[in-house]
Amino acid sequence: MPNAPDQTIHHQLHINSYGHYLRRRFGCRVSKVNVDAGFTCPNRDGSKGVGGCVYCNNVSFSPKETLSAIPLEKQMADGMAYHRIRLGSEKFIIYFQKYTNTYGSTDLLADLYHRALDHPDVIGISVGTRPDSLTDEALELLTEIARTKYVCLELGLQSMDDGILERINRGHTRADFVAAVGRAAGRSFDLCAHLIHGFPGESRSDFLKTAHFMATLPIQSLKLHQLHAVEGTELAEWYRRGEFVPLTLHDYVTTVADFLELLPAEIAIQRLYGSAPLDICVAPRWGLKNNAMWFAIVNELGRRGSWQGCRAGEPL
Numbered sequence: 479m480p481n482a483p484d485q486t487i488h489h490q491l492h493i494n495s496y497g498h499y500l501r502r503r504f505g506c507r508v509s510k511v512n513v514d515a516g517f518t519c520p521n522r523d524g525s526k527g528v529g530g531c532v533y534c535n536n537v538s539f540s541p542k543e544t545l546s547a548i549p550l551e552k553q554m555a556d557g558m559a560y561h562r563i564r565l566g567s568e569k570f571i572i573y574f575q576k577y578t579n580t581y582g583s584t585d586l587l588a589d590l591y592h593r594a595l596d597h598p599d600v601i602g603i604s605v606g607t608r609p610d611s612l613t614d615e616a617l618e619l620l621t622e623i624a625r626t627k628y629v630c631l632e633l634g635l636q637s638m639d640d641g642i643l644e645r646i647n648r649g650h651t652r653a654d655f656v657a658a659v660g661r662a663a664g665r666s667f668d669l670c671a672h673l674i675h676g677f678p679g680e681s682r683s684d685f686l687k688t689a690h691f692m693a694t695l696p697i698q699s700l701k702l703h704q705l706h707a708v709e710g711t712e713l714a715e716w717y718r719r720g721e722f723v724p725l726t727l728h729d730y731v732t733t734v735a736d737f738l739e740l741l742p743a744e745i746a747i748q749r750l751y752g753s754a755p756l757d758i759c760v761a762p763r764w765g766l767k768n769n770a771m772w773f774a775i776v777n778e779l780g781r782r783g784s785w786q787g788c789r790a791g792e793p794l
């Protein structure tokens with residue numbers, strides 16, 4: 479096995495963590511601060527679909543403090559104070575996370591993004607969206623902002639299998655995702671892909687092929703989490719009817735370690751697991767806190783003596 483690349487891979491974590499990437503790029507500790515800017519989603523309001531993705535309950539993936547009724551500036555101030563005290567962060571990226579954060583008029587988007595960038599300690603924005611909700615005007619706005627600030631556009635793919643995308647009611651195809659990445663690439667801002675592992679009908683080798691697919695895309699980072707069911711979702715009903723059998727912790731950790739070995743070291747890892755408040759988490763309930771999940775995966779790479787990208791390009 480060759481040595482891990484010196485600069486890209488964090489030698490204790492065995493991966494190119496996004497925190498490590500930001501520190502290399504900006505020379506200090508940078509944290510992402512989540513905000514809820516009051517968007518909705520075209521896959522929920524009827525313009526693309528109704529009901530949303532089968533696993534979607536935005537309460538489960540947003541901190542409580544980021545309710546859209548709270549002014550953006552207050553959400554930012556509270557989030558930055560938290561990260562300053564807890565992690566010693568010096569600079570911040572404001573993360574427009576909840577629902578579809580390009581789903582609005584260009585004027586609205588410009589107002590929100592520029593208000594976020596107004597704070598002197600904010601170095602950029604991260605914008606989470608769907609591949610089918612990206613107008614040319616929104617892309618131009620982000621391109622303009624990226625001339626002076628950091629911008630990361632986060633695009634949900636979740637699965638590269640069109641059959642799964644249909645079953646989970648994503649409302650877009652893999653080709654839609656590839657087309658959106660193509661339109662957004664080469665504009666001086668980062669692209670991040672979102673993936674989920676553990677869909678019914680997805681085998682371990684199906685998922686590992688996704689690492690090879692990611693390697694073909696001009697993306698700079700990636701987020702991954704296990705499929706988990708939370709209250710109020712169609713997926714929770716699937717679980718109760720036996721139609722969704724969650725992965726075991728062991729299967730998830732070992733498959734993700736394999737995935738990381740196959741993934742090019744240049745793709746920074748923003749997330750490796752998902753968590754939901756215990757009172758709404760239905761399954762799986764692995765009983766591990768966030769840090770323990772993260773370390774379960776990096777420790778697996780350590781146990782193997784491997785690292786992200788050590789098998790990149792190898793056939794499965």
Ligand code: SF4
Nearest residue numbers: 519521530531534577
């Ligand atoms: S695209 Fe995102 S916000 Fe919209 S329904 Fe799916 S998971 Fe929920």
